[in-house]
Amino acid sequence: MSFKLLVINPGSTSTKLGVYDDETPILVETLRHTSEEICKYKNIYDQFQFRKNVILDSLKKCKVDISTLHGVIGRGGLLKPISGGTYIVNERMLEDLKSGVQGQHASNLGGIIAHEIAKELNLTAYIVDPVVVDELHDVARISGIPEIERKSIFHALNQKAVGKKYANESGKKYEELNVIVAHMGGGISVGAHLKGKIVQVNNALDGDGPLSPERSGNVPIGDLIRLCYSGKYTLEEVMNKINSKGGYMAHFGTNDDRVVEQAAIDGDKKAKAVRDAMLYQVSLEIGKCAAVLNGKVDAIILTGGIAYSSSAVEYIKEKVAFIAEIIVYPGEDELLALVQGGLSVLKGEEVNKVYI
Structure with a gap:
């Protein structure tokens, strides 16, 4: 069985989205946002409805029937440190994405938008390997100042x-x-x-x-x-x-x-x-x-x-x-990487992880 997935990757001035049939792209779009559109919002979470509407409008314009989707995957944001893998978007994750538990960044919106679209379709939303993946050796965390610990935030x-x-x-x-x-x-x-x-x-x-x-x-x-x-x-x-x-x-x-x-x-x-x-x-x-x-x-x-x-x-x-x-x-293909993470769970190759 093949799976049709919607993937969402919000950036500071754009939102990338893709619709894939397994790993084959059906639609790949970069939706640009002007500074005037973004600056009217006080914080990142306030952009949620605007970005969601832009995504849905683009899908409608491109005649994508979202009722045929099997899952929605968003770019993971600045969550608490977690191990690598594919995570179901749950309430605890939504709270931390909204509050910016480790900081505010547009990528925080990825899991939130994915969850809202998936919920309306009775589907599951996921994130994959966010920037806060932390699998460091304990010895790698220690610095010469006890109050400062080395952090794992990367690509x-x-x-x-x-x-x-x-x-x-x-x-x-x-x-x-x-x-x-x-x-x-x-x-x-x-x-x-x-x-x-x-x-x-x-x-x-x-x-x-x-x-x-x-x-x-x-x-x-x-x-x-x-x-x-x-x-x-x-x-x-x-x-x-x-x-x-x-x-x-x-x-x-x-x-x-x-x-x-x-x-x-x-x-x-x-x-x-x-x-x-x-x-x-x-x-x-x-x-x-x-x-x-x-x-x-x-x-x-x-x-x-x-x-x-x-x-x-x-x-x-x-x-x-x-x-x-x-x-x-x-180069890098973040949309495809998100798809691959989602497929690994949907096809039973890996078990999804739970954010706690």
């Missing part, structure tokens, strides 16, 4: 999806392999996957790890503290320097790696230096993950938008190819 959906893709292509189970995945997009996360669990990964939301097109990456902590107390910046301004306006944005005013790469090719020495620094730091993070896995690494997977760049891939290969085979899955 879990794509990292898990490409790990499983590599396993499938290798004729093995994801739970049998040790892989390192470097997701390189606006933010960069590098994870050590130990037999199906991501036991080490940098916090890609708060600027931990390599510098990236939008993140500062690790910076000298003493200088950062002095910057915070300089009186020049508010808390919000400093946080923006770290998690949205750092990296390429701070140096060049763009988050497009293709622009910086071309500038480097054209002879811009700063562009080359900063881009090389980013790739150098990705390589360092991969080496750290290899140590976590005791050097027993089946493959290193490069993914995300920057993995389309042959020069980026070659730079990293030169640094870390001695560790393991390099596999490249450029």
Whole structure:
């Protein structure tokens, strides 16, 4: 039996939706929202009805009969830390998505909208591998300041999806392999996957790890503290320097790696230096993950938008190819990853998890 699924992935200024027959796309749409449409709402949850209506209107316009759906899957948001997998959207999850238990982000709306549409159709709603997937070794959480614990917030959906893709292509189970995945997009996360669990990964939301097109990456902590107390910046301004306006944005005013790469090719020495620094730091993070896995690494997977760049891939290969085979899955297909997570439960390949 095949399953027809609706998948929903809300972003800050757009909502991506797809209708799939198993893994075959029937409809894929990116619904853009103007700043005027978004700014009229005080907080993220207030956007719920607006976004839901836009989705339903688009489906109606494209003549999609939602009564034929078998399930609805939303992008998971900033929930409490949970292990990876596919979760039924329940009341406890809805409460935490609405309140923003770990913060406010448009992805919080994914599970809420999926639940409301599914409820009207007497279906079950799911989320898959949200950004708060936490499977860290206990030792990886400890910092030198007792009040501060390291957190796991990263590109879990794509990292898990490409790990499983590599396993499938290798004729093995994801739970049998040790892989390192470097997701390189606006933010960069590098994870050590130990037999199906991501036991080490940098916090890609708060600027931990390599510098990236939008993140500062690790910076000298003493200088950062002095910057915070300089009186020049508010808390919000400093946080923006770290998690949205750092990296390429701070140096060049763009988050497009293709622009910086071309500038480097054209002879811009700063562009080359900063881009090389980013790739150098990705390589360092991969080496750290290899140590976590005791050097027993089946493959290193490069993914995300920057993995389309042959020069980026070659730079990293030169640094870390001695560790393991390099596999490249450029870009990311979050809608398909959501579908695959839902299908794994609907087809009985995995048991859905319950958020508590």
